[in-house]
Amino acid sequence: MRAFAQLYAALDETTKTNEKVAALTRYLSAAPAADAAWAMHFLIGRRPKRLLESRKLAQWAWEEAGVPEWLFAECGNAVGDFAETIALLLPPAALSTSLPLHYWIEERLLPLAAAGDETRRGWLVEAWREMDQGQRFAWNKLITGEFRVGVSQSLVVRALAAVSGVAAEIVAHRLMGQWQPTPEFWERLLAPAAGGAAPEDALGRPYPFCLAFPVEGKVEDLGGAGEFQIEWKWDGIRAQLIRRQGRTFLWSRGEELMTDRFPELAALGALLPEGTTIDGEVLPWKDGAPLPFAQMQRRIGRKTLGSRILAEVPVALMAFDLLEHGGADLRQQPLEWRRAQLEALAPPSSALVLSPVVAESSWENLRHLRQESRARKVEGFMLKRRGSPYRVGRRRGDWWKWKIEPYSVDAVLIYAQAGSGRRASLFTDYTFGIWDQGKLTPFAKAYSGLSDEEIREVDAFVRRNTVEQFGPVHAVRPELVFELAFEGIQRSPRHRSGIAVRFPRMARWRRDKKPEDADTIETVRALVG
Amino acid sequence: MALLELRESGLYCAAGDFYLDPWAPVERAIVSHAHSAHAGCGRYLTARGGGALVAALAGPEAAIEGIGYSEPVTMGGVRVSLHPAGHMLGSAQVRLEQGGEVWVFSGDYQLAADPTCAPFAPVRCHTFVTEATFGLPVFRWPALGETMAEVHAWWRANREAGKASLLFVHPLGLAQRVLAALDPAAGPIRAHETVARFNRLYREQGVALPPAEEAPGGRDALVAAPPSCHGTPWEKQFGSASTAFVSGWMRIRGTRRRRSLDRGFVLSGHADWPALLGAIEATGAETVWVTHGYRAPLVRWLEEHGRRALAIDARFEEADW
Numbered sequence: 001m002r003a004f005a006q007l008y009a010a011l012d013e014t015t016k017t018n019e020k021v022a023a024l025t026r027y028l029s030a031a032p033a034a035d036a037a038w039a040m041h042f043l044i045g046r047r048p049k050r051l052l053e054s055r056k057l058a059q060w061a062w063e064e065a066g067v068p069e070w071l072f073a074e075c076g077n078a079v080g081d082f083a084e085t086i087a088l089l090l091p092p093a094a095l096s097t098s099l100p101l102h103y104w105i106e107e108r109l110l111p112l113a114a115a116g117d118e119t120r121r122g123w124l125v126e127a128w129r130e131m132d133q134g135q136r137f138a139w140n141k142l143i144t145g146e147f148r149v150g151v152s153q154s155l156v157v158r159a160l161a162a163v164s165g166v167a168a169e170i171v172a173h174r175l176m177g178q179w180q181p182t183p184e185f186w187e188r189l190l191a192p193a194a195g196g197a198a199p200e201d202a203l204g205r206p207y208p209f210c211l212a213f214p215v216e217g218k219v220e221d222l223g224g225a226g227e228f229q230i231e232w233k234w235d236g237i238r239a240q241l242i243r244r245q246g247r248t249f250l251w252s253r254g255e256e257l258m259t260d261r262f263p264e265l266a267a268l269g270a271l272l273p274e275g276t277t278i279d280g281e282v283l284p285w286k287d288g289a290p291l292p293f294a295q296m297q298r299r300i301g302r303k304t305l306g307s308r309i310l311a312e313v314p315v316a317l318m319a320f321d322l323l324e325h326g327g328a329d330l331r332q333q334p335l336e337w338r339r340a341q342l343e344a345l346a347p348p349s350s351a352l353v354l355s356p357v358v359a360e361s362s363w364e365n366l367r368h369l370r371q372e373s374r375a376r377k378v379e380g381f382m383l384k385r386r387g388s389p390y391r392v393g394r395r396r397g398d399w400w401k402w403k404i405e406p407y408s409v410d411a412v413l414i415y416a417q418a419g420s421g422r423r424a425s426l427f428t429d430y431t432f433g434i435w436d437q438g439k440l441t442p443f444a445k446a447y448s449g450l451s452d453e454e455i456r457e458v459d460a461f462v463r464r465n466t467v468e469q470f471g472p473v474h475a476v477r478p479e480l481v482f483e484l485a486f487e488g489i490q491r492s493p494r495h496r497s498g499i500a501v502r503f504p505r506m507a508r509w510r511r512d513k514k515p516e517d518a519d520t521i522e523t524v525r526a527l528v529g
Numbered sequence: 530m531a532l533l534e535l536r537e538s539g540l541y542c543a544a545g546d547f548y549l550d551p552w553a554p555v556e557r558a559i560v561s562h563a564h565s566a567h568a569g570c571g572r573y574l575t576a577r578g579g580g581a582l583v584a585a586l587a588g589p590e591a592a593i594e595g596i597g598y599s600e601p602v603t604m605g606g607v608r609v610s611l612h613p614a615g616h617m618l619g620s621a622q623v624r625l626e627q628g629g630e631v632w633v634f635s636g637d638y639q640l641a642a643d644p645t646c647a648p649f650a651p652v653r654c655h656t657f658v659t660e661a662t663f664g665l666p667v668f669r670w671p672a673l674g675e676t677m678a679e680v681h682a683w684w685r686a687n688r689e690a691g692k693a694s695l696l697f698v699h700p701l702g703l704a705q706r707v708l709a710a711l712d713p714a715a716g717p718i719r720a721h722e723t724v725a726r727f728n729r730l731y732r733e734q735g736v737a738l739p740p741a742e743e744a745p746g747g748r749d750a751l752v753a754a755p756p757s758c759h760g761t762p763w764e765k766q767f768g769s770a771s772t773a774f775v776s777g778w779m780r781i782r783g784t785r786r787r788r789s790l791d792r793g794f795v796l797s798g799h800a801d802w803p804a805l806l807g808a809i810e811a812t813g814a815e816t817v818w819v820t821h822g823y824r825a826p827l828v829r830w831l832e833e834h835g836r837r838a839l840a841i842d843a844r845f846e847e848a849d850w
Contacts, residue, residue, distance in 0.1 A: 014791060015791070065666070071665075071826060074665060074823070074825075075666060079667055079781050080781075081783060084781070084783075088669070089666055089667055439789055
């Protein structure tokens, strides 16, 4: 626990990614496998199911700290972090535990879920009393599950690659899907690339998604149009549909298992040959055309899907790539070859729709055709370099997204302020941030574009997640991602980001994106042209 | 009988016709310490050690009278004396007495030992006007030695990595407290011109500070600079330096992260929660007026513990330290 708390502090103390990777590498090489597996599990954002009600945790904390409930709440408002508030309020630490991380997690943290309240309370108080300030903070973070320390999965993967000597792409793949953070998994994760039979954690495991880069300058700079396979850019939920050992798995890009939410696609899986993985976009799809994405949102939130909603908003998988066929990994095969295999296995009249290839060979014609994007309910074109492999993550060069105007940027809600008039006392005026060297920098303000219902939802979020107040301005936990659309962009020394945009508005709430998926200052600067 | 009342320009003593730490220019002001918010007044009364500092902020024309600690003067019918507040050189609590009624106005204060100024002296009173910049129990300061050990470890690590150490700290008061606690043998100490200017005023008052030249210095240097320099072109001359901020606010992780700093060190010229409660207790006051910062929580706490307490308005908030 000591080394882990130090790692947590080290990650927290630097904004520089190289230093974060170095700290991770140091910890992961030195830690015993049982500790390293748990640390990695939490650092990439996985967490146990709810362990206990935070209300109880709070009560035991304020009682141990000797402060009344109201004062605990005042402190929480000032600190803006539940785990940290508790760590700061507890009586000064007298001890420091030398028990390992896996002891605390396996013997004290995981059993909390099933224990009675008196036992839970006893364990928590005992843990606090045995830990120093930094350990208490890391421990509270583990319990509350709010474990973000400015470390993205890709940084952890870099560190794991450095520790093991296994290529980052392979490590990233091994981390996908479902697995348990055991020493055995840790060994398999770091095993040499060639060695090892497919272990059980590979059954439902998706491949790391290949992501497109936005076309930033003139599309002609990418080369000839003929060098690319061109498809429409569909506006849905990116997903991989997997069929292995008679089972079907549908994964989102955020590595959420969505099979149960899309029975149409679970049924589709059963039609696929053994050992198949298809990459595509889940779309609300009816009568051979997409429905507005907002229709999809009616489905996403529901726990149970009645026959009515299934009839009103059916979905299809707009399939555009084949990653695995007959159990073999196809990702190094050229694009056209994968496409041909995909076409060959596509079950006829099913929920699988083949993403049409646009047969135009000049940029000029394509630019013209691209004007139809809105009418076609697509976002522009995807340009995929012919002959290219299926790469891991967002790499410049092979996959490009050539979106239609207006400009659009995915940004994170960082400040909110109550509106006026009809919107008085509702948080409706938002400031959005984009990433600049690992920090969210204010980029644009936007007030319009959300439905009243979405505004109410965001308002409730702001009230629950205000970290700090500067007069009327509430700084919120950076969690919500919105697609901002705007008409013009130019450099501006008066703006913190160095960029000013014209008529920014919220084009869409990107519930499917995490804050780390938001755009960076570099990609936004490139829009200035 | 109320010796103080809140007026448009600040806390006013009608019996003596003067203001305490006014936030707008007034004819007659008693100032607890040098603070730019009190500039522009006709005449000032302050503690002798702080006169030069008040002059530095109030301008050369200001009429400033300095008196020694515990040397009473009479203003109108009010007996006024100043008592050390421990906040910075020449900082003072203001004691007012009339007809057996005693009020003490704390100004900014803190209780820990500080070689650059006289230590806080508790003064018994009926009504105590206290600040509450850090009036929540999450604010609990580590010992100076603990914080300085962290500063030195950070500085050493930076030297080994070939990086300058930029230490942002309020340039008047807290900067001198930190400089006095630095080990000059650990490496070259440098000061931004604003800090250096206040260092000279401190030295003129006989406060020993380590040499801290204005020259930029090498990559092994620790540079004390005002927080306003952070993120400005001034920083560029140091290349890829490590940045840190010294302040009570650094107790909270979010306030450090928001500033894009590498490190935050917890040290303050203000009382933490235990010190606020201890200072209030030591005055024996029946009534406590609370101004600046987290007023409402401190007021509620005091009321729940058997004192009369009241939050009073302040039109400016203390600088961020």
